[in-house]
Amino acid sequence: MFLFNGVSLRNSLLLLVALVLLCDLFVRYFERNSDPEGSATVAPPWSQAQTAEREFSGHVIQTGNAKGRDNNTWLNDEMLAANGKRRIKTILYWNSLFGKPDFGLGFGRSVFEKAHCSFSACTTTNDRAKFDKADMVMFHGFQIRAADMPARTRHDQIWVYYNRENPLRSKESVRGMNDKFNFTVTYLDSPDTDVRYSVVRVPKSNPYKLPDVATIGAKSRMVVWIVSDCSVHSTRVEYVQELSRHVQVDVYGACGNLSCPRHPRSASSKCYKKIEETYFFYLALENGFCKDYITEKPVIATRLNIVPIVLGYVNYSQILPPNSFIDVRDFKSPRHLAEYISYLGKNIKEYMNYLQWKAHFPYILRIKGDKNLLICRLCEVLHNRDFKYKSRFDLEDYWNSGKVCLVGDKERESVHLTKLRVR
Template identity: 35%
Template structure:
């Protein structure tokens, strides 16, 4: 009897508590609903509390971004967003810190994070063409913004995604000399003035015109360079990791090797250089007469570090590519493989130069007048300058046509029958 009474008491107590909690929940919901309507429709002080608690934070963030953008505009500073990466580098290889310091026009600021400002408030957005993702592009675009297409690879190796061909980009920043912002792999500058000389369609090599004869050039060559030249004992070398380039350079070197010694370093050869060493200063310069600066494709203006690296040292590069090299390197600073009708003919000329030290040394005389320097700083400064001076937005209605069409003509002449290019290839191209 007592047990039954005990359980009835517990049940009654539990029911009361349950009713209490249910009533509490209902009352809380009613209060929340009332607060919501008061906040939006009533003239109550509680409105401010609600807005500050639930809404103002997001609005404050948007307002702060807008204020920051206005401050940059008032100072006359152009804001630039790097939308993606360049081969994994968030800074596009521009470097960190104030990269526009010492530029003629330096009122620019660059950002890696998309949410620093509202996307529509950036003056320019840079897109690395090789890492474009059609599913991760800006959802909203302001007409005043400049979308800049950035690419340092030749169109023979890197296609442009179709979606971005038509009327998407305003400016180009590539290795091409006719880009809005040329970004070449390196540059040549005057030793005395430090002024830019090349690469340029209107290049002026007048600083070196005061020497005309081989004899005069050799007589004026510094003794340190003469000592390096006299210490050389090997003919040709090549550092390469891509064994299947579209330019047919591997096939050319295989034929060249039948007529002259070629030491191939890297994945495609049998020789190696320690990773921790400077292969050009430690291996190439003291030992070899020639370095093969062979590009992976034949495209206009496509001249990479394969030429500029050896030019920094006392070795003569042998070029093989589709550019007009007179716009990139000083006269008598390189040998062009496409000036010869066959690899055999080139081999004979290289042997001759290695045996005639006076003639060989004349290929190094240009170093008295010019030097190789990094080009990134110049490209960065040009970017800032263009953004300040470009008043009207332009559109590349078909970027693929500009970047690809007829830009690699020699490449089209290579096939199973003609696996590599020579002077004869150029002659056929000229008269067809």
């Protein structure tokens, strides 16, 4: 009866048309709003994230994560996966980092997941059979050998020059290496450094504990030096030799007759705890007098109740807590330094002035460019279609020790050793 009712038929047709139009509108709306390259702006993943790569927020504006065609939409890992655009990127470790085949970063997919990277669609390997398919190849610059270098087979493959040492220790390895690398991970403060290792101040959640006078007064030895490289041509070795003529210096490691169970890398190690209880001063001497070159040595000292004596081509006042260290360059000679620290060792209240910063300094020092931050950054770069990596790069000029390091008489003059000759 319904089909033969004219009015009912007309109403039914109108209702059917309305339903078709409504469905069409719904489909259009869904397609527009589910397209990551639509008009809606999504906040970049580093804007709120508390992960390691947030430290690179200042760089992301320049290099970005992967962007959509409208240059406004930020794509994170999940959005890429949902739209079928994510491909697992492979990072190949070509050589090793001082015996570590994984560069100390780890193997496989889990490396990126454990680091909570915004971009985790990456994996790492040291299987050279995967060289042709690798998206990125990492080389430890300190251990590069020309005979071991592969021939590039892909123009879009990113080659990473990774070196945390200074140019003086690896200057020979860069000869003939121009136009091979297009990404750098070093300590150099240069526009050509893509990921830089440096010391940064991070807000500290809990305050430092200022030691009492009795604890400091219980120290029984003056100066300690932990060192594994004792090259006779090193200025720092010459300086310590001269210093030890005027004050007691105990040497741990390959260059001395004292040792720890293992070479300490953490302020929490038993060896450092023993050193903290025993010694007034800790020698934090860099193995090269190169601009901006600083290692973990003075950083570790700030986590102990000990005063570091620093030597390096660095403005330590911009890095370390105020009045927390003694700079070798401030003294006319090793003898003058020895006289000053001997005075402090006998006058505990004066010595304590170098630890007072712990009562009000709200930061902890860390090495920027650590494991998690680096691994996340590398994966981000591989998924970033807008990242402009170097196409022709003069590595020999970038890693030129003559430009950033002092050697010979210039180095000796800077630490007031010009009139001294250790025989």
